[in-house]
Amino acid sequence: MTAISLKDVRKSFGRYQALKGVSFNVQEGSVTGFVGPNGAGKTTTIKVMAGLVRPDSGEVRLLGRDPFEDVEVMNEVSFVFTRLMYPPTDTVLEYLEDQAAVFGGDVKKAIEEFDLKVHLKKKLSELSSGLAQRVQLAAALLKSPKLIIADEPAANLDPPARNELYERIKELNRKGVTFLISSHVLSELERVIDRVVFISDGRVTFEGPLGEALDRGEEIYLLVDNVEKALSVLSGRDVRKDGAYLVVRVDMAEAISSLEKAGVRVLIARRSSLDEAFKKYTNLGG
């Protein structure tokens, strides 16, 4: 079954067309990345799913239901925004209790699970970004949602907080929660998503398994422990450096075995860089 389905969703703000016919599906059980550069239309699309922005035309279904017609679907879908969108003078406890009053759920358990005990009396405006996202996720889980839609949830987080968030997402996904997570940086999501939808300039340009998005290049990207030695092993072939990576046009298995034989350890080998995939599907590559 599909958890999210959008068909030809269009939305203009005045004369500016932000969504030019967005269509994609999110499969139940997946963690799907929703990736595109700033201004591509990610937030607008997510607001359409949340019923906050009414599309000019097109069809939106969350768990098979239209969020504009059937508001009860919100009992099964949670939204996580970049910022915690709640009156900032409310305390963490008030926020959690309000959510539980509407959606049910065990506030005590959530406090324990997310380690919030010492923060309960803090006002929402006083929370660090990492803590705010932890609180937001704790609140989002009170209703035991089937689907969580998150708009750049890690945008303001430092690496430890980001890791913590992704670990929690993976764990929840193992328990069966479907995720759609937007980001303007693909590499940030690669560890957590299994599928990806690319959006660029209000249109979806790719939809499918992450591996398929990457497995398109003719070049392979190698990260090795000894660049000089690797270059001499691969000399005579089409090879260049791209940041820390070596970019080679050869058969991957052959390149790895000849490098390992020469005592060069290959740390990462991939057919295409995340950047390449991002560029290709977001029209930034020209």
Added chain:
Amino acid sequence: MSSALKVFRVVLKERYKSPTLELIVPAMIAGNVMIPAFLIRGGFQPYGLVLSFIPMINVSETAAIALALRNVIFVTGEHVYQGFVSSYLTMPVSRTSFFLMAMVSDVVIPLFTFLAIETVYLDLAGILNPYSSSMLVIFSAGYLFSTGVIYLTTFLLKSPGASVLTSIFLLSAIFVGGGVGEFGLIISKNLNFLPLISWTNPYVIAVAETLLPSRYFGALADALTLGVLIDLILGALLYVITLLNFRRMDL
């Protein structure tokens, strides 16, 4: 409990957690100073009673309007300007229901609190009568019109400062300008046009009516009734326009 009722509890709580009512209710109770003032002077004086009901003079009425102003602009409005409303609208509740919930919490509850306190007070003071009850009706109509103006400016202007200034300027202009106009018409005995502007400030007519009830043969009372009706209709219209605007607003 239905989803809508659960959401309503949360919406209500956001507006009336302490110390809001703890401040407003005592102010309303203590604010009826004008009424005993004329009672003490002895005898029953409709003129004094009417005077005591004019907002700005009557602290209770001013408190009710102030509470509504705060609720609409600094709670509901702020939630819309800052995007916090998205948390409420991703609860299982339609936009129309949410709007009605906000409206009931923002303006209907202050009005009913005021009416309840006032009715009890007037009853205890032994002056709950047609005069005082009609003053409550006149105030309620003006209140609904005024809060309608505040709602519309809040949703249209999307800035707390601009909403406060615009709605207060607009309402004062209508109230003071209309009052001066009515005064002129009554003084010049030009009562034909009075019903047209009676909605802007019913109090001037109410005062004239109680001062000289026999002189105008009911023309003032008719203008007063029409004014109340127009206030109610305009108020309802403002609320409907605001709701239609809110329903298709991108948030």
